[in-house]
Amino acid sequence: MTEGNFVDYVKIYVSSGKGGKGSSHLHREKFIEKGGPDGGDGGRGGHVIVKGNKNLWTLFHLKFTKHVKAGHGGDGGSSRSTGHDGEDKYLEVPLGTVVKDKDTDEVLFEITEDGEEIILVEGGKGGLGNWHFRTSTNQTPRYAQPGMPPIEADIILELKVLADVGLVGFPNAGKSTLLSVLTSAKPKIADYPFTTLKPNLGIVAYRDFQSFVIADIPGIIEGAAEGKGLGHYFLRHIERNSTLLFLVPADAKDIKKEYEILLDELRRYNPEMLDKDRLLVISKCDMLDDELKSEMKKQLDKELKGIPYLFISSVAQQGLTELKDKLWQMLNIEV
Ligand SMILES: Nc1nc2c(ncn2[C@@H]2O[C@H](COP(=O)(O)OP(=O)(O)OP(=O)(O)O)[C@@H](O)[C@H]2O)c(=O)[nH]1
Numbered sequence: 001m002t003e004g005n006f007v008d009y010v011k012i013y014v015s016s017g018k019g020g021k022g023s024s025h026l027h028r029e030k031f032i033e034k035g036g037p038d039g040g041d042g043g044r045g046g047h048v049i050v051k052g053n054k055n056l057w058t059l060f061h062l063k064f065t066k067h068v069k070a071g072h073g074g075d076g077g078s079s080r081s082t083g084h085d086g087e088d089k090y091l092e093v094p095l096g097t098v099v100k101d102k103d104t105d106e107v108l109f110e111i112t113e114d115g116e117e118i119i120l121v122e123g124g125k126g127g128l129g130n131w132h133f134r135t136s137t138n139q140t141p142r143y144a145q146p147g148m149p150p151i152e153a154d155i156i157l158e159l160k161v162l163a164d165v166g167l168v169g170f171p172n173a174g175k176s177t178l179l180s181v182l183t184s185a186k187p188k189i190a191d192y193p194f195t196t197l198k199p200n201l202g203i204v205a206y207r208d209f210q211s212f213v214i215a216d217i218p219g220i221i222e223g224a225a226e227g228k229g230l231g232h233y234f235l236r237h238i239e240r241n242s243t244l245l246f247l248v249p250a251d252a253k254d255i256k257k258e259y260e261i262l263l264d265e266l267r268r269y270n271p272e273m274l275d276k277d278r279l280l281v282i283s284k285c286d287m288l289d290d291e292l293k294s295e296m297k298k299q300l301d302k303e304l305k306g307i308p309y310l311f312i313s314s315v316a317q318q319g320l321t322e323l324k325d326k327l328w329q330m331l332n333i334e335v
């Protein structure tokens with residue numbers, strides 16, 4: 001999924017800095033003939049560090065970064081002066097970024113928190129200066145340690161989709177259409193099931209320059225847990241959203257039943273999915289006249305017993321402001 005500006009996969013070559021050499025300097029001063037060894041230690045090489053940043057949503061900013069090299073440590077000097085440490089290099093990534101070894105595909109670690117820092121390749125240690133090696137039999141060692149070499153690695157950064165709100169619904173419910181009217185995302189929309197095969201993300205601009213992220217995923221059908229339709233493997237993309245938006249079209253035979261089937265499929269995937277906040281949205285309500293709508297409302301109030309629901313139409317742009325308000329409220333109570 002690397003179309004447009006939504007980049008969720010990059011390969012980068014990283015290298016730490018090498019450690020500085022220890023110095024083998026011998027102290028010399030007027031009137032002091034044998035001042036002894038005074039060579040300082042080499043500085044440590046720079047690390048390459050991966051750091052979580054909650055303001056990033058994709059890996060787009062790293063799309064053209066092919067190499068990242070930290071600085072080398074400085075060499076030790078006379079008078080036991082230590083070399084400077086090499087400059088550390090930071091790779092800032094969105095939360096939910098998984099770091100893998102490119103050759104083995106092994107997961108090295110995952111960044112999940114803002115400000116979290118993990119050293120990807122450690123800088124080489126600086127070598128010790130000669131004054132460390134003074135012994136009773138050798139008062140003037142000319143030996144000092146070299147610095148340790150840098151560490152190189154080819155890595156992959158992969159982003160698991162992390163959004164605030166996940167859309168859940170049967171195929172054709174209008175999920176992608178809703179994403180396209182709430183955000184500037186341009187997902188594929190069509191009048192047949194399983195139009196969406198991969199998740200799409202969109203950013204909803206909310207009042208006063210606030211925003212939240214919605215993930216549109218493929219449709220779920222009854223039996224997804226047994227592999228029907230596209231199965232339920234892609235539900236991992238909404239596993240960490242705090243709020244789930246269930247979309248059931250107004251022309252569904254039995255709205256409550258459809259909602260319950262969806263809920264049951266989520267439960268079978270991972271019972272913790274039911275701990276999230278839920279909102280039921282009846283989509284395509286431009287197909288209803290006022291009379292039908294108020295009849296449905298009466299019935300839903302009775303049947304749903306307090307589950308919050310809203311009527312919307314993406315096509316007729318109805319109920320969208322209320323929907324944004326409601327989602328914003330749910331997201332912010334949660335925090
Ligand atoms: N009348 C009406 N039709 C809609 C509305 N929203 C979506 N549709 C239509 O419903 C069909 C399915 O829309 P999609 O947005 O592709 O549905 P989806 O839930 O993303 O479907 P999958 O990706 O297959 O799971 C399309 O023909 C849309 O034009 C709406 O508000 N009113």
Ligand SMILES: [Mg+2]
Pocket residue numbers: 175176177188189195196216217218
């Ligand atoms: Mg779709």
